[in-house]
Each structure stands twice: as structure tokens, then as C-alpha cells.
Amino acid sequence: MVSTEEYGTARRGASERPADPAAADAIVVEDVGRTFAVRRGRAAGEVTALSGVSLRVARGEVHGLLGPNGAGKTTLCRILTTTLEPTTGSARVLGLDVTRQSRAVRRSIGLVFGGDRGLYGRLSARENLWFWCAMYGLRRSALRARTELLLDRVGLLDRADARVDTFSRGMKQRLHLARGLVGDPRVLILDEPTMGMDPVAALDFRALVAELRAEGRTVLLTTHDMAEAAAVCDRVSLIDRGRLLMTEDTDAVGRLLSGYERVVAHGVSAGLARRVGALTGVVAVRHEADRLEAETERPSATARVLGVLAAAGVHQVSTARPDLAEVYLHLVGRRGMGVT
Amino acid sequence: MYPTAFHLVRYGFLNAVADFKATYTWRSWSFGWLGRMLAQVLFFTGLGRVLDQPGAVRYLALGNALMTCVVDTMAVVATTSGERRAGTLSLLVASPADLMWVFAGRSLHWPLSGFATASAALFGLGPLFGVTWSAAQVAPVLLLIALTALGTYCVGLFLAVLVLNAPRLRNVVSNCAYLAMMAFCGVQVPVEFWPRGVGAAVQAVPLTHTLRALRAVSDGRPAAEVFGPVGAAVLTAGCWLLAAGVTLRWLVAVPARRAGTLDLSY
Numbered sequence: 001m002v003s004t005e006e007y008g009t010a011r012r013g014a015s016e017r018p019a020d021p022a023a024a025d026a027i028v029v030e031d032v033g034r035t036f037a038v039r040r041g042r043a044a045g046e047v048t049a050l051s052g053v054s055l056r057v058a059r060g061e062v063h064g065l066l067g068p069n070g071a072g073k074t075t076l077c078r079i080l081t082t083t084l085e086p087t088t089g090s091a092r093v094l095g096l097d098v099t100r101q102s103r104a105v106r107r108s109i110g111l112v113f114g115g116d117r118g119l120y121g122r123l124s125a126r127e128n129l130w131f132w133c134a135m136y137g138l139r140r141s142a143l144r145a146r147t148e149l150l151l152d153r154v155g156l157l158d159r160a161d162a163r164v165d166t167f168s169r170g171m172k173q174r175l176h177l178a179r180g181l182v183g184d185p186r187v188l189i190l191d192e193p194t195m196g197m198d199p200v201a202a203l204d205f206r207a208l209v210a211e212l213r214a215e216g217r218t219v220l221l222t223t224h225d226m227a228e229a230a231a232v233c234d235r236v237s238l239i240d241r242g243r244l245l246m247t248e249d250t251d252a253v254g255r256l257l258s259g260y261e262r263v264v265a266h267g268v269s270a271g272l273a274r275r276v277g278a279l280t281g282v283v284a285v286r287h288e289a290d291r292l293e294a295e296t297e298r299p300s301a302t303a304r305v306l307g308v309l310a311a312a313g314v315h316q317v318s319t320a321r322p323d324l325a326e327v328y329l330h331l332v333g334r335r336g337m338g339v340t
Numbered sequence: 341m342y343p344t345a346f347h348l349v350r351y352g353f354l355n356a357v358a359d360f361k362a363t364y365t366w367r368s369w370s371f372g373w374l375g376r377m378l379a380q381v382l383f384f385t386g387l388g389r390v391l392d393q394p395g396a397v398r399y400l401a402l403g404n405a406l407m408t409c410v411v412d413t414m415a416v417v418a419t420t421s422g423e424r425r426a427g428t429l430s431l432l433v434a435s436p437a438d439l440m441w442v443f444a445g446r447s448l449h450w451p452l453s454g455f456a457t458a459s460a461a462l463f464g465l466g467p468l469f470g471v472t473w474s475a476a477q478v479a480p481v482l483l484l485i486a487l488t489a490l491g492t493y494c495v496g497l498f499l500a501v502l503v504l505n506a507p508r509l510r511n512v513v514s515n516c517a518y519l520a521m522m523a524f525c526g527v528q529v530p531v532e533f534w535p536r537g538v539g540a541a542v543q544a545v546p547l548t549h550t551l552r553a554l555r556a557v558s559d560g561r562p563a564a565e566v567f568g569p570v571g572a573a574v575l576t577a578g579c580w581l582l583a584a585g586v587t588l589r590w591l592v593a594v595p596a597r598r599a600g601t602l603d604l605s606y
Contacts, residue, residue, distance in 0.1 A: 036600050078600070081434040085597050107342065107436040117427025122362035123355065134351030135437040137341040163362065183436075 026187050026218035027057035027080065032089035034075050034242075049075040050242045053089070057220055057235075059186075062213045064233035064250070065222040072242040073222035077191045080220070081111050093187055107136070110185035112176045114195030121165030125156050125175050128164060129182060136183035150178040154208070170201030177208060188212060190221045194228060206232050261295070261302045265309050266316040268292035272309070279304050345441040352445020356419075360449040374457055377408040381461045384528065385469050398558075401469035403527035405461035406488055406554055409454030410521055410547060413493040416447035417514035420500035421507040429504075439593065440585045443497060450496075451489035458485045471558065480557050480566065484550050487570065491546025491577035492521070498584040504592050505601050526551045546580070549573035 034050040050072045057063040065073050078084035079091055082102040091098045096105045120128050129147040138146055151157045154174035159167070164175065173193060180188055190209070194202040209232045212219055223229055229236050230250055237247040268276075273287035276294050281301025286293040292309075296302045302319060309317055364373065384404040388397035420443050423429040432442055462481060463473065473481060499517055503509045522528065524538050525548040531539045542548045553569035595601075 034600070075600075078430075081430075083430050083433050083597060084600050103342070103436055106434055109434070111431060111434045113427075115427070118431055120355065120359065120426065120428065123358050127355065127358045131351055131355040132431075132435070134347060135343060135432065135435045135442070137343040137347070137436065139347065179431075 024059070025056045026059045026061070026094055027055065027063075027220060028092045029053055029055040029076070029080075030090050032076070032079060032086045032091055034072075034079065034084065034087050048242050050079075050086075053239070053242070053244045055237055055244060055247060057218060059218055060213065060216045061234045062209060062219040062221060062232055064229035064236035065220060065239060066224065066226070066229050066236050067222075067239035068224055071239045073239060074191055075242075076239075077111075077113075077189050077220070077222060080105075080189055081109060082106055107183065108185060108187060110180035110183060110188045112180035112188065112190045112193050114173065114176075114192040114197075116169065116172060119164050119172060119175060119179070122163060124161045125151060125164055125167070125178075126160040128175065129178060132179045132182045138182070146182060146184075150181055153181075154178045155204075168201075170197055170204070173197055173201065173205060174208075177205070185217070187218045188220070190219060192222055192224075194223070194225065202228065261299065262320050263292075263294045263296065263302060263305045263309075264318050264320070265292045265294075265314050266290055267314050268309070268312075272312050272314070276305055276308055279308065343437050345438065348437050348441035349445035349448070352442050353448040356446050356449040360453070369453070373453070374460055377411065377457050378461060378465055381405050381408060381465055385465075388469075397469050398471055399555075400528065401466055401471050402462075402554055402558060403551060405466060405471075406458055406485065406547075406551055407522055407527045408461050409451070409458035409485060409489045410492045410518055412450045412454030412457055413489055414496050414499075414514040414518045415450045416443075416493060416496035417500045417503060417517075418510050419447040419450070420497070421503060421510040424504070424507050433593070440501075440588050443500065443584075443588075444581075447493070447496075447500075451486075451493040454489040454492075455485055458488070473558075477557055481554065484554050484557065484570070487573055487577075488547055488550040488554075491550060491573050491580075494577045494580035494584065495545065498580045498587065501584045501588045501592055504588075505596060521545060521547050543572070544576055544579070546573040546577045549576065 032050055032053045033048070035046045035048050038045050038047050053072070053076060055076075065076065067073050075084065079086050080093060080098060082098050082105050085099055093105050094108050096108065098105050120131070123131070126147060129150060130143060133143040133146050148157070151160050154177055156171060156174055156178070159171065164172065167175065177190075177193070180190075194205050197205065206228065209219060209221065213232075213234075221229070221233060233250050235247060235249050238245040267290050268287065269290070270287060273285060273292050276282060276292065277285040279301065281296050281298050282294055282305060283297050284295040294305050296305060306317060306319075381401070381404045385397060385401045388400040423432060423443075423446070432439060459482065462471070462485065463478075466472065495517065496514070499513050500510075503513050521542075524534055524542045525531065525545050526542075527547075531542055531548060534542075549569035549572040553566045553573070556565040556569070
């Protein structure tokens with residue numbers, strides 16, 4: 001029987017080639033674009049989900065892909081997991097082309113997505129993992145040993161024989177992660193893994209991601225949860241409307257807009273707030289009651305604001321750098337999580 | 341290491357059995373499912389008595405008893421389609437497993453259930469309608485039931501692959517296929533009853549041949565009249581399996597990846 005997995009222009013041998021251990025970056029995305037044909041009534045059109053996205057994720061890195069709903073995060077995940085072909089550009093995982101060497105890519109990656117689906121609910125956790133281990137070529141004793149190891153690791157050994165549809169959301173998510181690890185992948189793609197989790201379960205999940213990093217696995221994590229990205233990622237990429245806005249260290253993203261330092265002062269009159277707003281380098285001012293919040297685009301502007309406030313006798317003043325959430329909002333605008 | 345076809349079918353089957361056990365108990369299968377199917381055989385065979393034609397009852401009893409296994413095997417269409425609803429389809433696609441063998445294993449409990457159903461109908465209900473079997477006939481009959489179940493399972497796999505991207509059609513397609521086989525393959529009336537084109541078309545269905553072989557065994561006809569249809573059934577079943585594999589690869593998987601219809605479902 002022919003493999004359903006191979007297609008494209010590659011020779012068959014190329015698709016069987018193992019992952020390249022010498023590949024410097026675990027994930028390389030070069031100028032990837034993806035459009036979808038849509039039909040509105042009788043009219044046919046096209047929607048651009050990704051446009052000219054380039055990204056490199058180093059081996060052993062936990063990389064966050066941040067963006068609102070509809071930004072293109074899942075589309076990129078689908079391309080990297082070989083379930084979707086890019087319209088333009090190319091992507092490689094561990095040196096393997098996702099289009100031409102798709103089967104070898106699949107052997108090298110683990111995929112975990114959030115939510116209740118993706119598990120066989122009438123089966124037990126153990127039976128689910130047996131099945132998925134088999135899908136990745138494990139047999140007999142190796143299959144059973146790996147299943148027990150993973151169940152233990154995600155804390156489900158005590159409930160291993162319970163039907164999965166009796167599990168809580170957090171337990172299902174832990175089983176999802178175990179399922180994603182059955183093939184012992186060097187690259188894990190976690191697509192909104194904590195979606196719908198309660199805070200305690202989400203914290204547990206972050207601890208597991210930290211363990212994966214410690215083992216040297218590469219993780220691409222998509223989320224729209226800033227706290228999650230800040231907590232577990234080495235670097236983050238911000239994506240919006242199918243375009244990659246920036247890729248930076250998690251801390252550097254904050255520093256990037258440190259020019260947008262925020263000055264908060266109390267006891268500020270409306271007139272003084274207007275004067276502050278008129279200063280060069282002040283990009284935004286909010287004034288409510290006697291509270292002033294001014295955002296500046298460079299440190300010198302911050303100094304000017306502080307000088308004006310001090311001269312006016314305002315002493316309740318503080319400055320702060322924006323957190324990741326604020327950076328994110330600066331870059332994608334204040335659309336919140338709305339779908340574009 | 342990549343999983344082999346045998347490995348995928350085996351573990352797919354183990355998964356299917358676990359799924360089946362979670363769905364049925366022996367009581368609910370025996371008194372629910374089997375009871376329903378035996379009632380169907382009784383109903384259609386009972387109509388034969390009304391016809392008052394010599395041999396009609398026997399003809400209908402054999403046809404409808406063997407047909408019961410097809411109801412089971414057509415369930416592969418819904419089960420395969422269920423992978424999409426469960427959100428496991430995209431995970432299977434993203435795994436190194438060959439999807440065709442996974443599908444073949446994941447629903448293999450249905451031909452087993454069909455084998456048991458049709459065996460109960462032929463050996464349990466048959467005598468009520470004058471269909472009796474000698475000891476020497478039991479093994480060939482069981483083999484023919486197994487061949488019917490596996491052959492129509494291959495037809496079902498092909499249909500399952502066809503509706504993979506149109507899951508809303510799963511029940512329509514499986515029911516239409518089942519009814520078409522019941523009408524045209526010699527279950528209720530001989531194939532020759534229908535126009536020649538229909539008669540030619542149903543030669544592609546394994547059931548047509550296994551039913552012919554079953555009637556030959558039942559009538560005690562020479563072995564050649566059994567082996568010929570058996571060979572045709574094996575050949576057509578193989579063709580359906582091959583068609584399912586080719587269709588899955590070239591008409592479903594590749595276009596779906598290009599069109600983006602294999603969602604990472606949440």
C-alpha cells in the first residue's frame with residue numbers, strides 16, 4: 001500500500017531521510033505565506049493567513065508565538081506539522097523540508113494542542129498512549145515502558161485505567177502532552193496548550209514545559225497569554241494579521257519599548273497634565289481625577305516629564321517599564337483578542 | 341523507526357476493540373444489536389412466505405442472513421469520519437503512521453461483529469426457514485461469512501475515505517451503499533432481475549460473489565461453483581482496498597493539505 005503521507009516533488013528516499021543532527025536551528029521558516037480560497041455566495045476570493053513570515057528557532061529554545069485570535073499562529077503550526085502546505089516560501093524542522101520530507105518531519109516532532117479534543121474519550125489514558133506509541137513505531141516492551149514513563153511523568157499513573165472522558169480539562173491536557181511526547185521528539189509544537197485550563201493546572205503545565213527545556217527539547221508555543229509567554233519562553237515572536245511583527249528575547253521585548261517608559265503621578269491638575277502632554281517625546285497621556293499616566297518614547301523624555309512634575313511640586317511619582325502585555329498591545333493595537 | 345502496516349493494523353484493531361468494549365456489553369450487543377439484526381432477517385424472510393413461491397423463503401433467508409454482516413461493516417464509514425469529530429484526524433495526519441493502515445485497523449471490530457451477527461443469523465435462524473447445514477458445510481460457510489465481512493469492509497473503507505472531507509455525508513453514504521447492495525447484489529431478488537447494466541456493475545461488489553458461493557454451498561453444488569465466486573470476491577475486495585489507498589493519498593490527503601481542510605481541531 002502506498003504511503004498516504006508522501007507527496008510533492010521529492011524523491012521517495014529523501015522523505016525517509018532522518019533529521020539532520022547538525023542543523024543549527026531546530027525550526028527555520030523562510031518567507032512563508034499561506035492563502036486560503038474562500039467563497040462568499042457566488043464570489044470566490046482569497047484570504048491571506050500568513051504573509052512573508054520568516055522565523056528561526058534555535059535548538060533547545062522555548063519560543064513563544066504570540067498573537068490574537070486569527071493572527072496566523074495555528075496556520076504556522078499546521079505548516080510545521082505538515083498538515084498544511086505553504087503557498088509560498090519554505091519551512092524546515094531539524095533541517096528537513098516540511099513539504100518534501102514530510103514523513104521524516106513527522107517522525108521528529110510532537111504536536112500538542114489545547115482543548116478537550118484529540119483524545120479517544122472512551123479509552124483509558126493507558127490505552128490512548130499505547131495506540132499513539134504504536135503510531136510512532138514503538139513496539140511491545142518499549143511501547144509499554146514508554147507509556148508507563150509518560151503516565152508517571154504527567155502524574156496520571158493513578159488514573160491510567162480510567163476513561164479519558166471522565167478526566168478534568170487539566171488532566172486531559174497533561175495526557176495531551178504525554179501523547180505529544182510518545183515519539184520522544186526533539187521539537188514540540190504546543191498550540192494553545194493551556195486553553196481553558198484553570199490557573200493551577202496552567203502553572204503545572206508551565207513547569208512541565210520548563211522540564212522539556214531542561215532536557216534540551218525545542219518548543220514552539222503559541223499562545224495569546226502574555227503571562228504564559230513571559231513565564232516559559234526564551235524568546236517570543238509577535239504575529240498579527242499573518243505578519244511577524246518582531247522576534248526578541250522575552251526581556252528584550254520589554255526593553256524594546258522601554259523608551260515607552262511609563263510615568264505615573266498623583267496630585268496632578270488638568271492644566272499640568274496638558275503641559276506634560278505637550279512635551280517632546282511624550283506619546284500618550286491619560287489623566288483621571290488627579291492621577292496622571294504618561295508614556296514616553298525615550299529616556300530623555302522621561303527626564304523632562306519628571307522635571308516638570310517636580311517643578312510643579314508633585315512628589316508622588318513613579319516610573320515603570322511596560323510588561324510584555326503592554327508591548328504586545330502597542331504592537332498589535334488595542335484590538336484585544338478580537339478576530340481580525 | 342517507522343511503524344509497519346501490520347503494526348498499525350494491530351494496534352488500530354486493539355484500539356477498536358477497546359472502543360467497542362466501551363460501547364457494548366455482551367448483553368447490549370446480544371439483545372440490542374443482534375436482536376435487531378435477527379428481527380430484520382425474520383421480517384424480510386417472512387415476506388417470502390407471503391410470496392408463496394417455492395424456494396423464495398430459502399432464497400431470502402440466505403440473502404438476508406448474510407446481508408446482516410454488511411450493516412456492521414458499513415459502520416466503518418462513520419467510525420473513520422469520527423476521527424475528524426474527535427479531533428484525532430489531524431494528529432494522525434501529523435504522525436509518521438500510514439493513514440490507510442490506521443483506518444483499516446481502527447474499524448476492524450465491525451467485520452468481526454458482522455461475522456458474529458451473520459453466523460448467528462445463518463446457523464441460528466436458518467433452520468426456522470429450512471436452511472440447514474451439514475457438518476462438512478459449516479467451515480465453508482464460516483469462511484464465506486468472513487470473506488463477505490472483509491470484502492464489504494474494503495468497500496466501506498473506500499467510501500469512508502471518500503467522505504473524509506465531507507463528514508456530514510457519512511450516514512447518507514453508508515446507508516445508500518447498504519441499501520444498494522441489499523437491492524442489487526442478489527439478496528432479495530436475483531441479480532438477473534435487474535437491467536444488464538446493474539447486473540454488470542454489481543460484479544464489482546464482493547457480496548455479489550460471496551452470496552453466489554453461499555447459495556452454491558447450501559445447494560451442495562460442485563466445488564468449482566464455489567471457488568469461482570470466491571476468487572472473484574477476493575479480487576474485488578483487493579481492488580476496493582487498493583482504490584481506498586490510492587484515493588486517500590491522491591484525492592484526499594494531498595488536496596486537503598493544499599486546500600487546508602485538515603484542521604487542527606479544537
